[in-house]
Amino acid sequence: MASTREILGTLDSWLQPGNFQDYCPNGLQVEGKAAVSTLVTGVTASQALIDAAIEAGADMILVHHGYFWKGEDARIQGMKRARLKRLLDNDINLVAYHLPLDDHPEYGxxxxxxxxxxxxxxxxxxxxxxxxxxxxxxxxxxxxxxxxxxxxxxxxxxxxxxxxxxxxxxxxxxxxxxxxxxxxxxxxxxxxxxxxxxxxxxxxxxxxxxxxxxxxxxERYGVQALGDALARQFGLRHTFIDCDNPV
The missing domain is CATH 3.40.1390.30 (NIF3 (NGG1p interacting factor 3)-like)
Known part of the structure; x- marks a missing residue:
């Protein structure tokens, strides 16, 4: 088990999100538990991924496509409300890295x-x-x-x-x-x-x-590599969940 703060610090150190002008916030997007033992990774923080992560006992979900994109409707309703409610009800951290994960020379x-x-x-x-x-x-x-x-x-x-x-x-x-x-x-x-x-x-x-x-x-492979690296660094249990998307 490792502290959420320590994991986030390591991710920021590896991926250097401050070097990018991105379309969404990189790093912690939804705050959950203060400590993490089970990490689930996936491409997009869809409802299907959240539900599967809850079944897997996730303390943290790490994705490439998270939330709060520039230009989107900021109101918490409909699909956005349903996703956030499941995360908050289950005290799960949602962490997302977009362009920094595309660009990384090892995990990108x-x-x-x-x-x-x-x-x-x-x-x-x-x-x-x-x-x-x-x-x-x-x-x-x-x-x-x-x-x-x-x-x-x-x-x-x-x-x-x-x-x-x-x-x-x-x-x-x-x-x-x-x-x-x-x-x-x-x-x-x-x-x-x-x-x-x-x-x-x-x-x-x-x-x-x-x-x-x-x-x-x-874009299935960078987040898997990043999750594996975190698992080695902190002794976490890591599972990549691939929610099919034909696009």
């Missing part, structure tokens, strides 16, 4: 996705976008199959780049807008979670392969 979503996809020499390219290489060139169809096998979800492939893919860029989640960064770097393919109508035209007309591999599917 981008870094961990590289491992899952088997990309070599993963490194930051520009901002949140990373780049790396395939161990050996693959056709666009072969690369799509490799992504599907790794993420257990068939990606949407659009565009038209070279017949063999070697150099790849990526940014997890809703980062399709960074395709221009991949183009400027001369990459063969770019991966993100979602796709916009305009992404298709950019990929086709500018000659790059684009793979929309799923927002949820590309």
């Amino acid at each position: 979503n981008n870094r961990r996705l590289a491992d899952v996809l088997g990309l070599v020499r993963p490194r930051p390219l520009n901002g949140l976008v990373w780049e790396g290489e395939l161990p050996e060139p693959l056709s666009p169809e072969q690369f799509g199959l490799a992504i599907a096998r790794a993420l257990h979800r068939e990606p949407l492939h659009v565009g038209g780049g070279p017949q063999q893919i070697r150099r790849v860029g990526w940014c997890t989640g809703a980062a399709q807008g960074y395709i221009q960064t991949a183009l400027e770097a001369g990459l063969d393919a770019y991966i993100s979670g979602e796709i916009s109508e305009s992404t298709t035209h950019t990929a086709r007309e500018c000659g790059i392969h684009y793979y929309a591999a799923g927002h949820h599917a590309t």
Whole structure:
């Protein structure tokens, strides 16, 4: 068992949220117990995750997508009230890290996705976008199959780049807008979670392969790695709960 304050201090030390201008508050979002023995991690603090975490006896839930996003209705009603009530009734801490978790060089979503996809020499390219290489060139169809096998979800492939893919860029989640960064770097393919109508035209007309591999599917791995690290550091019981999301 460890104190909530000590865990939060460690997370802030590792992730350095003060270095980011984010769309939501990073760190403790809903205060619960002063001590933690059971940690549950997940991608999004949905009702399904909260209910499953309560069943698992969680003292703290750590997620990538938490609450209180800029521009959203601040009133506590409906879905927001139901979620918060369950957290408060069960005295569970909700902790969320958004951009700091995407960016982290060890526990970050981008870094961990590289491992899952088997990309070599993963490194930051520009901002949140990373780049790396395939161990050996693959056709666009072969690369799509490799992504599907790794993420257990068939990606949407659009565009038209070279017949063999070697150099790849990526940014997890809703980062399709960074395709221009991949183009400027001369990459063969770019991966993100979602796709916009305009992404298709950019990929086709500018000659790059684009793979929309799923927002949820590309962001499952950073929070797991972070939870495992906390479990080792503080002797916590850690469970990652994957609430299915097709997007």
